[in-house]
Amino acid sequence: MNGKVTAATLLVALGIIYGDIGTSPLYVLKAIAGDRPVTEMLIYGGVSCIFWTLTIQTTFKYIFLTLKADNHGEGGIFSLYALVRKYRKSLALPTILGATTLLADGIITPPISVASAVEGLTILPGLENLQTVPIVIVILSALFFFQRFGTYKVGRTFGPVMLLWFTMLSVLGGIQIIRHPDVLFALNPLFAINLLRHYPGGFWLLGAVFLATTGAEALYSDLGHCGRKNIRISWMFVKTCLMLNYTGQAAWIVQTGADSAMYGTNPFFGMMPSWFLIPGITIATLATIIASQAMISGSYTLINEAMNLNFWPRIKVKQPTNLKGQIYIPSVNNLLWFGCILMILYFRNSSHMEAAYGFSITITMLMTTLLLAHYLYYSLKWPAYLVGLILLLFSITESSFFIANVAKIKERWMFLIFELLIFITMYVWYYARKINNRFTHFTDLGKYASSLTELHEDVSIPKFSTHLIYLTKANRRHEIEEKIMRSIFSRNPKRADIYWFLHINRTVEPYTLSYDVSELVQDTVIKVNINIGFRIQPRAELYFKKIVRELISNRELNLHNRPDGSTRYNREPDFKFVVIEKFLSVENEFSLRDGILLNTYFLMKKWGLSDQKAFGLDKCDVVTEYVPLVYQPVNNIELKKENHHSQVSATRPYPSRIIEPTP
Amino acid sequence: MDRSRELLNKYISLVDKRIEVVLLKGEVIRGMITAFISSETGGGGTGILKWRIAEVEEASLLGTDPFGFDIGRTIDHKAIAEVRFMEDQTIMKFNDR
Incomplete structure (x- = not known):
């Protein structure tokens, strides 16, 4: 599929790689608005930040630059490491850190996406007090249960469903833009600068803005499934749909909520006509299930690559279908299921998860930037000043996101334990194996x-x-x-x-x-x-x-x-x-x-x-x-032979038993 | 530049495996190489980190004595100044003393 670009391959790409980034409109603007009074500075500034984040971080870094690092058609942090490890041995450490954080934050993708969609039901009359947690648990449990059968058959429906989803995003957003066309001025970067500089605590809003680009790493990880050209072309469509929706949500907020706070109202569902709520929520739920599926498959691939590059202990890997590259890892599946259920039980709703999501991905992105710089400099032979400029640009951008996300640590302390466990596993396995190899004769x-x-x-x-x-x-x-x-x-x-x-x-x-x-x-x-x-x-x-x-x-x-x-x-x-x-x-x-x-x-x-x-x-x-x-034998053993035993031991190895004569 | 592989390739090609290893500190070890430890650098550039050298008389097929203890001495490749090959009387120099 790598070389070809057809309507069918583009459709497949839509179904595989845009789950995470494509379902972000469900919660990003809601997180930016929060309970703050609705002002043009906040909403337009938020949309402007989203647009420029998707442009600099997703389009420029991942679509334009990182996709160049194509390891025989495959992408992802381990593939990138495999390309650059010969230039510097110490790159193993950033790779371990990047992969650890990618896996850890991946655990929150399914619950936050599915919960955001299912919570849309509470807008329906009579369902305001609906308990969404059990529904989310049932959906996620079913999703993890069916992993063992592979996604070969249902996978064919992913593309059309995501096409429907992106079309829905565009139409819903487009209607609001037509009603309030001034919102398009929000794309001016001055609104973003204004928000970050002058809005009280504006810089910390980057933590919410960043949620719009958390799925960017997945674009690169799925390079092998879709091919560079298909990703680049389909991204133009996806970004347009996303921006139409974000801008439409901004238009709806400004029109309906001026000078008042949103108080948890999700603008994504708010701008839907009431007759469309049920089909809208259904399509959103399907899209979030596909997003979760992409995260689960991505985690299997990541662990499988880690195992084969000696970063992870060997565990059982199954191939549920004959589809090339499709694998199922039971232990990872169980771990992810357990983690996701724990997340939803702990956080209860998507708003709480928004406050915890994204921190780790900033670390993954920083590590990818470091590896990418090595690739551009050593493999593509780009001039040092250009690589330095790129490194500087993304270091500043991603460090800003990282700092803004640090505030989330208090909401996500339990992730640190999970991350530490993954990190220790990778670190120990990789470095102990190196020691082990050093003592193999x-x-x-x-x-x-x-x-x-x-x-x-x-x-x-x-x-x-x-x-x-x-x-x-x-x-x-x-x-x-x-x-x-x-x-x-x-x-x-x-x-x-x-x-x-x-x-x-x-x-x-x-x-x-x-x-x-x-x-x-x-x-x-x-x-x-x-x-x-x-x-x-x-x-x-x-x-x-x-x-x-x-x-x-x-x-x-x-x-x-x-x-x-x-x-x-x-x-x-x-x-x-x-x-x-x-x-x-x-x-x-x-x-x-x-x-x-x-x-x-x-x-x-x-x-x-x-x-x-x-x-x-x-x-x-x-x-x-x-x-x-035996790596390091115990040294300096002085085993002294005692002289008074020497004669006996030289002639008789064992002491004689004296048998008393019977009287 | 790491020339440890060069030493190994030369050693493997020898019929008379007797060598003299001169260490940087001046000590001379006479014997045969019984084993070596490779570094794991990836990308195909694997060098030799350490050599185990045993005297010709004690060098056995398995590099151990009858009780399973390794025979000979293990020395770092970096500690070697030169290696003299008895077969062709050539010298391979590594580091200046």
């Missing part, structure tokens, strides 16, 4: 070639397996982990017809799936390198068996007996994978940081998926061995 595979051949031919040793396969981290032909060689040779040597060393190389390209083979000893010691994109599930056993089948059918692998190692009694292939699970040895002395990191890492490993499951290995084909990991 490799050795020259070539020096074992003759020993492996001898073992393979030594019929006095019982055969362990026909195909003996080890997963190795060594990506070079002649390298292998020392522990693998110890597994083969020490204690009970493992005789096999063929020794395979399988390396899974996670590529920075999202959908790569290729392999190369090198034989160190012909038909006996073979190294296979499988390149798997960071969006693809590593099904090592499946891919490996396909490779062996291909090598045999191409006669590149010449086995003496049956090609798969079967006998005339047994036609089943004889593959045995050895998985070496590490555990932290007691014989370690760490610095405080390394000790905390490694102990937490191994604790997380216990909770996460085993290597066997993570690499898609069938249980019946796997032998798991456990090896202690």
